[in-house]
Amino acid sequence: MTSELFSPLPLRSGQTLNNRIAKAAMEENMAGDGQLPDQRLLTLYRRWAAGGTGLLITGNVMVHAEALTGPGGVVLDAHAPLKPFAAWAEAGKSGGGAIWMQINHPGRQVGSDMPGVVWGPSDIGVDLGRHSSRFGRPTAMTPQQIEDTVARFAVTAHRAEQAGFDGVEVHAAHGYLLSQFLSPLVNKRTDRWGGSLENRARMLLDVVRAVRAAVSPSFAVAVKLNSADFQRGGFGADDARQVIAMLEPLGVDLVELSGGSYESPAMTGRPADDRTQAREAYFLDLAEELVGTSPVPLMLTGGITRRATAEMVLDSGVAVVGMGTALAVTPDLPDRWRGHREADRQMAPVTWSDKALASAAGMAKVRHQMRRLARGGNPRPGTHPAIALLSEHRKQRASLRGYRAWLSASRTGDGGGAAVQG
Numbered sequence: 007m008t009s010e011l012f013s014p015l016p017l018r019s020g021q022t023l024n025n026r027i028a029k030a031a032m033e034e035n036m037a038g039d040g041q042l043p044d045q046r047l048l049t050l051y052r053r054w055a056a057g058g059t060g061l062l063i064t065g066n067v068m069v070h071a072e073a074l075t076g077p078g079g080v081v082l083d084a085h086a087p088l089k090p091f092a093a094w095a096e097a098g099k100s101g102g103g104a105i106w107m108q109i110n111h112p113g114r115q116v117g118s119d120m121p122g123v124v125w126g127p128s129d130i131g132v133d134l135g136r137h138s139s140r141f142g143r144p145t146a147m148t149p150q151q152i153e154d155t156v157a158r159f160a161v162t163a164h165r166a167e168q169a170g171f172d173g174v175e176v177h178a179a180h181g182y183l184l185s186q187f188l189s190p191l192v193n194k195r196t197d198r199w200g201g202s203l204e205n206r207a208r209m210l211l212d213v214v215r216a217v218r219a220a221v222s223p224s225f226a227v228a229v230k231l232n233s234a235d236f237q238r239g240g241f242g243a244d245d246a247r248q249v250i251a252m253l254e255p256l257g258v259d260l261v262e263l264s265g266g267s268y269e270s271p272a273m274t275g276r277p278a279d280d281r282t283q284a285r286e287a288y289f290l291d292l293a294e295e296l297v298g299t300s301p302v303p304l305m306l307t308g309g310i311t312r313r314a315t316a317e318m319v320l321d322s323g324v325a326v327v328g329m330g331t332a333l334a335v336t337p338d339l340p341d342r343w344r345g346h347r348e349a350d351r352q353m354a355p356v357t358w359s360d361k362a363l364a365s366a367a368g369m370a371k372v373r374h375q376m377r378r379l380a381r382g383g384n385p386r387p388g389t390h391p392a393i394a395l396l397s398e399h400r401k402q403r404a405s406l407r408g409y410r411a412w413l414s415a416s417r418t419g420d421g422g423g424a425a426v427q428g
Contacts, residue, residue: 067080
């Protein structure tokens, strides 16, 4: 009997995914000159495309050139040339599956050494204890900056479709800008974007409306949403349930559930509130609370490494299984599962007592594997986390020099309010 993992999934837009396995977004930090995709990303995505996934979701692509999660971030705005993105889309579709671009704005989660802007719904900075100085101090966005940012998301989605991508995923999780607006801990506004959940969800809903209006009906539009922030008093499962219901009338194809933020890195399996998490499928319990009432198909990401776990997730009613780290270590894992084989190796979690530092080291280890794949090599999951973190730091410093020079040369001089063009 064929597993449901390998059954097709028709979506609202008319697209059909070949199977229920997706490569979830992982921030590659591999932008080439001009913050554009280059040969490394093409090689990486061809490797994943050949591995049997039904859907590849890119690492987050920035909608605002002056607001990046890191200096190696890819930017697709009104001024970016489309040819490199068309090559990226082609590489992602080379195995017969679909490729969606994750589109994002970091908001306040911007390094203190980065040029550009640090914005948030309010002027509340990232609290990482002794590591808090790693992030810039945000300024509360003006209504005009909010409206301009909504328009930037729409421009990026439109241009992603022009480049040949099959869809976009709007990132509203992990403590980035749209997630910040959703969080009552971060959003202290008293205007139409703050207070009630309806107001805190307004920016996300406006983004989705603008994106859906900017692309064709057959182009997929998804949203990545926290099932919970894993911070007391933060965005929770009941909030997620209500937001999913708000998204359904807007033509959303899929909602991916994850959780956490830089302050509470639950997406690495270590939330700040120490809530017990399963070793695999971190957010399955919360997903099971949501799937029964969700009017939109759900995708679950977080800690899935084995076929039995993936099938358990689908048995719960979730429509798509998302994997990140597992595919960075074993890029052909879906094909292995199809042949009833498992991964030869898995990456051990980083269990340092400093959760913020452990989260950074864990992400550095994953990016180390992606860089090896991008060079045409094979992963080496046994790399020591301290070595991966040091290597990441060196690469970030080099990327920062390049980003500073590029941004300085390309700035319009309007303090972050660059004109949005179609």
